[in-house]
Amino acid sequence: MLSFLRHPSVVNRSATQGAMCTIWIDGVGCFWLSQRDRVTIGGPGAPTANLNDSRVTADLSILSDLKLRHATIVRNSEGYLLEAHGAVRISGRDVLERAALCDGAMVELGRSVRLKFRQPSALSLTARLDFVSDHRPTQSVDGVVLLADTCVLGSGDENHIVCHDWLGQVLLVRQGAELWCRSRQALTVNGHPLGNGRRMQSGDIVSGENSRFRIEIPH
Amino acid sequence: MKFTFAPESRPLDGFTIKRAIARGGFGEVYYALTDSGKEVAIKLLQDNLEVELRGVTQCLNLKHPNLVTLFDIKQDGEGDHWIVMEYVGGKTLDRVIHEHANGLPLDEVLAWLDGIAAGIGFLHDRGIVHRDLKPANIFRENGVVKVGDVGLSKFIAPSRRSAHTQSVGTVYYMAPEVAKGRYGREVDVYSLAVILFELLTGKVPFDGETTAEILMKHLTERPNLSPISANLRPILEAALEKDPQRRTSDVTELARQFRAAATHLGTSEASKADNVTLETESGSEFHEIHAQRLRICSQLRDLLEKARELETAADRDRTWNQKQPPIEGLVRHARGIRRDAFQRDERLWDHSAEGTYASLIAIADKFHTSASPGIPILDYADTLLDEELVSAKQVIQRPSVFPNPKRPASRWEKACRKSGRSMGGLVSLWHRHPLLLIGAAVAFMVWMLPRGVSANVMAAGRGMNFLWVLFGVVVTIELFRGVSRGVDWLFLPDRTTSTENHGRATGHGPQKSYQQRTADSSTWIHRAAFRSMNPNTVREISWRRRITELSGSLATAGLATALVTAVLAYMTQFLGSTALIGQFAAGTLIGSWGLLIVSKLREGRPHERYIDRMLLAGVGVLVGVAMFELDGWLLIDLPLDGWSQKQSLLAMTSTSLTDHPPHVLAESYVAFFATLFFFRRWWWHTDSLRPHRFRILSVCLTAIVGALAARAWGFPVLWGTVWAASLSSVVQLAAVWTPHDQRR
Numbered sequence: 031m032l033s034f035l036r037h038p039s040v041v042n043r044s045a046t047q048g049a050m051c052t053i054w055i056d057g058v059g060c061f062w063l064s065q066r067d068r069v070t071i072g073g074p075g076a077p078t079a080n081l082n083d084s085r086v087t088a089d090l091s092i093l094s095d096l097k098l099r100h101a102t103i104v105r106n107s108e109g110y111l112l113e114a115h116g117a118v119r120i121s122g123r124d125v126l127e128r129a130a131l132c133d134g135a136m137v138e139l140g141r142s143v144r145l146k147f148r149q150p151s152a153l154s155l156t157a158r159l160d161f162v163s164d165h166r167p168t169q170s171v172d173g174v175v176l177l178a179d180t181c182v183l184g185s186g187d188e189n190h191i192v193c194h195d196w197l198g199q200v201l202l203v204r205q206g207a208e209l210w211c212r213s214r215q216a217l218t219v220n221g222h223p224l225g226n227g228r229r230m231q232s233g234d235i236v237s238g239e240n241s242r243f244r245i246e247i248p249h
Numbered sequence: 250m251k252f253t254f255a256p257e258s259r260p261l262d263g264f265t266i267k268r269a270i271a272r273g274g275f276g277e278v279y280y281a282l283t284d285s286g287k288e289v290a291i292k293l294l295q296d297n298l299e300v301e302l303r304g305v306t307q308c309l310n311l312k313h314p315n316l317v318t319l320f321d322i323k324q325d326g327e328g329d330h331w332i333v334m335e336y337v338g339g340k341t342l343d344r345v346i347h348e349h350a351n352g353l354p355l356d357e358v359l360a361w362l363d364g365i366a367a368g369i370g371f372l373h374d375r376g377i378v379h380r381d382l383k384p385a386n387i388f389r390e391n392g393v394v395k396v397g398d399v400g401l402s403k404f405i406a407p408s409r410r411s412a413h414t415q416s417v418g419t420v421y422y423m424a425p426e427v428a429k430g431r432y433g434r435e436v437d438v439y440s441l442a443v444i445l446f447e448l449l450t451g452k453v454p455f456d457g458e459t460t461a462e463i464l465m466k467h468l469t470e471r472p473n474l475s476p477i478s479a480n481l482r483p484i485l486e487a488a489l490e491k492d493p494q495r496r497t498s499d500v501t502e503l504a505r506q507f508r509a510a511a512t513h514l515g516t517s518e519a520s521k522a523d524n525v526t527l528e529t530e531s532g533s534e535f536h537e538i539h540a541q542r543l544r545i546c547s548q549l550r551d552l553l554e555k556a557r558e559l560e561t562a563a564d565r566d567r568t569w570n571q572k573q574p575p576i577e578g579l580v581r582h583a584r585g586i587r588r589d590a591f592q593r594d595e596r597l598w599d600h601s602a603e604g605t606y607a608s609l610i611a612i613a614d615k616f617h618t619s620a621s622p623g624i625p626i627l628d629y630a631d632t633l634l635d636e637e638l639v640s641a642k643q644v645i646q647r648p649s650v651f652p653n654p655k656r657p658a659s660r661w662e663k664a665c666r667k668s669g670r671s672m673g674g675l676v677s678l679w680h681r682h683p684l685l686l687i688g689a690a691v692a693f694m695v696w697m698l699p700r701g702v703s704a705n706v707m708a709a710g711r712g713m714n715f716l717w718v719l720f721g722v723v724v725t726i727e728l729f730r731g732v733s734r735g736v737d738w739l740f741l742p743d744r745t746t747s748t749e750n751h752g753r754a755t756g757h758g759p760q761k762s763y764q765q766r767t768a769d770s771s772t773w774i775h776r777a778a779f780r781s782m783n784p785n786t787v788r789e790i791s792w793r794r795r796i797t798e799l800s801g802s803l804a805t806a807g808l809a810t811a812l813v814t815a816v817l818a819y820m821t822q823f824l825g826s827t828a829l830i831g832q833f834a835a836g837t838l839i840g841s842w843g844l845l846i847v848s849k850l851r852e853g854r855p856h857e858r859y860i861d862r863m864l865l866a867g868v869g870v871l872v873g874v875a876m877f878e879l880d881g882w883l884l885i886d887l888p889l890d891g892w893s894q895k896q897s898l899l900a901m902t903s904t905s906l907t908d909h910p911p912h913v914l915a916e917s918y919v920a921f922f923a924t925l926f927f928f929r930r931w932w933w934h935t936d937s938l939r940p941h942r943f944r945i946l947s948v949c950l951t952a953i954v955g956a957l958a959a960r961a962w963g964f965p966v967l968w969g970t971v972w973a974a975s976l977s978s979v980v981q982l983a984a985v986w987t988p989h990d991q992r993r
Binding site for chain 2: 059
């Protein structure tokens with residue numbers, strides 16, 4: 031009866047929007063992971079819109095006064111570009127059509143949404159969007175990872191997801207359409223040793239001596 | 250960090266845990282979603298104490314924008330209680346402070362303060378005391394500050410500390426009266442003042458290695474408010490008052506006063522980011538130093554992290570021995586970083602670097618102690634802390650683990666250590682083979698005695714040969730003491746100084762036996778904690794003070810010399826002529842000045858015995874030369890008292906003495922004074938912390954050493970004896986002395 035009230039994650043649907051994975055990390059936070067080369071950013075749209083339908087809503091839909099598709103971040107072999115569909119400023123400069131994004135760029139969307147573009151490691155094309163203003167999607171999300179090849183989780187600032195108290199690093203590697211987990215640490219996935227690596231499936235819980243995270247992958 | 254519940258588990262009906270947030274003193278906190286998608290934080294109360302539940306129930310219906318809202322208390326199938334509360338995203342104040350190692354800008358501080366004061370003021374108005382206010386409990390989301398853990402704070406009396414897995418994090422902010430079980434609203438004022446101090450400077454006012462040490466500081470020490478701007482200082486001083494009666498009465502008042510003073514400050518200094526911290530550093534220099542400090546701290550933290558990993562592994566596998574070399578490597582690395590920092594700029598080595606460094610040394614200390622069975626020194630010190638806070642406080646601050654924390658090694662000390670190292674091989678040989686040393690001493694005696702005896706049977710008959718025996722005994726005793734004390738008879742500083750413990754912490758030097766180490770650690774703690782200060786105590790003495798005291802001593806030495814010479818001239822026939830009186834007075838005066846100057850310059854520094862003695866011997870050489878020159882100038886002949894130079898060491902070893910001149914040789918003068926100055930521990934005559942102002946026993950011993958030296962080097966024995974005695978008397982009379990009750 032009340033199934034429309036139940037949260038997507040409970041009713042066997044991904045908690046994420048569009049094609050984004052979600053990583054819940056103990057003691058750290060919640061991060062979204064996009065594997066697409068084009069990520070659209072926009073407002074929530076009409077309440078009738080199907081949140082899971084990327085044809086209707088943006089990939090990253092933020093509760094804010096933005097157009098339904100306000101901007102698109104495009105990744106190519108050299109880096110990232112931002113295509114503006116609404117009012118966008120990058121580090122204080124208006125973007126009329128498109129502009130390149132570099133590490134540390136402050137992206138201002140509309141009147142008040144501010145995101146910081148980070149590319150913490152020069153060795154990887156993977157980037158991260160941090161929420162600077164208080165605007166979020168419908169849930170608390172601490173950052174969005176734009177996954178190119180590899181996403182590194184670890185304690186230093188050079189990692190894509192910074193996990194302050196972790197002792198080692200964990201890699202999420204994109205192999206075709208699949209996501210694999212690798213680490214030098216002795217980790218387990220749902221209680222089984224990780225070994226040289228393992229393909230991640232939705233709901234997998236990866237645990238180490240002082241770390242644990244769960245991944246949700248959309249179907 | 251391990252958490253009880255896995256993601257997606259549903260311990261409470263209607264709530265799905267998505268991830269763990271943190272583990273606090275009260276239990277685990279999880280981020281959960283209700284079935285309809287509402288975000289909440291749920292906290293599992295691990296000990297279902299009646300009193301806690303009552304506390305939470307009391308606050309369940311309190312509503313304030315600056316307090317984290319409590320939604321409900323629920324019980325799961327196991328009977329455990331959960332608190333359902335508002336989920337607050339954003340950073341905790343703890344994290345914000347961590348990101349601003351040198352303090353926050355003043356306007357940020359005010360923003361946090363207003364929110365905290367409003368929330369806590371509201372609680373106080375409802376008759377509730379928070380009791381556990383700390384940065385980890387304070388959040389800011391959407392620009393609104395929120396105070397968490399309302400109604401949750403346990404009664405954190407020290408006696409129950411261990412039972413509640415109380416983290417050290419809490420005691421940093423704990424008011425002194427909490428130790429006595431008093432929980433007025435003043436405890437929140439105190440905690441807020443500590444938080445303000447930390448926001449302004451990046452550091453807590455009272456820091457320490459253990460809970461007990463920090464508590465002790467809260468109870469006894471006055472906070473050092475010098476890094477705080479002068480306008481804000483009286484406000485924090487009043488809020489950090491130890492006596493709750495005299496403390497600022499409530500948080501709203503504290504916030505009002507602080508804002509008033511800060512606004513004044515802000516208008517005068519245009520609220521610069523760093524206007525309240527490190528007033529002496531400014532602009533780009535400040536940022537440069539800040540950046541370098543961060544780098545040093547991060548390097549040290551990495552090393553500490555590795556050391557901790559090794560410690561955990563060693564503890565698990567019982568492989569302390571195997572893992573000792575890598576630990577030593579880490580310590581060497583850290584020491585290198587420390588040395589570099591001091592060489593570049595003293596300010597680079599800050600409080601936090603020192604703390605990390607000390608923790609690393611402590612781990613190395615543990616490795617060294619655990620490598621073979623014995624009393625783990627630090628454990629022992631900690632036990633002591635629980636029992637005897639006051640005494641053990643001194644143990645914690647012992648110079649071994651914090652080797653002269655604020656002061657870089659001077660060039661002189663470095664030279665000393667270097668020479669000590671280069672002689673290390675010889676020392677360790679002696680230490681490992683004491684028999685070699687004893688054999689050498691015996692051979693020396695066997696070689697010397699027959700010559701002394703056969704060369705002068707008459708002298709032996711007159712009983713003077715006892716001098717040789719005495720000399721041998723003194724030498725042997727000194728050598729034995731050297732062996733029994735371990736490595737440091739000559740070269741290394743005393744136990745109360747830093748370098749030896751350094752060596753021990755890093756595992757340098759020979760391993761000691763179980764008994765020896767046990768005895769060492771216990772006597773060492775005993776001495777460090779209970780013994781009063783003595784000339785071996787390493788301490789900071791300013792140059793100004795050294796020079797003031799020295800000038801006074803030199804003047805007094807002149808008077809004392811005149812007095813001694815006058816007494817001898819009038820009372821005895823010893824000084825026959827004016828020239829002899831002049832010679833004697835000059836020798837006493839120059840000798841005592843030399844001793845006083847050298848001792849004063851070395852006072853309070855780690856005693857490198859060998860170096861100290863060599864330095865004194867050098868002064869002796871200079872005095873000897875001066876006396877010989879004066880001898881020639883005054884045209885006097887010291888009366889050679891029947892002991893011809895043939896029996897002296899000079900006569901035995903030198904071929905240049907075939908034609909003996911009738912007067913005392915230059916070599917004899919030089920050798921006599923050098924020997925006399927080398928063999929006595931003159932710093933025990935002159936140090937302001939010597940046990941007694943004037944010791945006749947010291948005078949007698951010095952006289953004996955003088956007689957032996959004179960006898961050995963063909964110097965007039967009577968003169969040697971009297972000169973030595975008068976030197977000892979004059980320096981003791983002239984040197985500054987601090988009475989025991991003023992030694993703190």
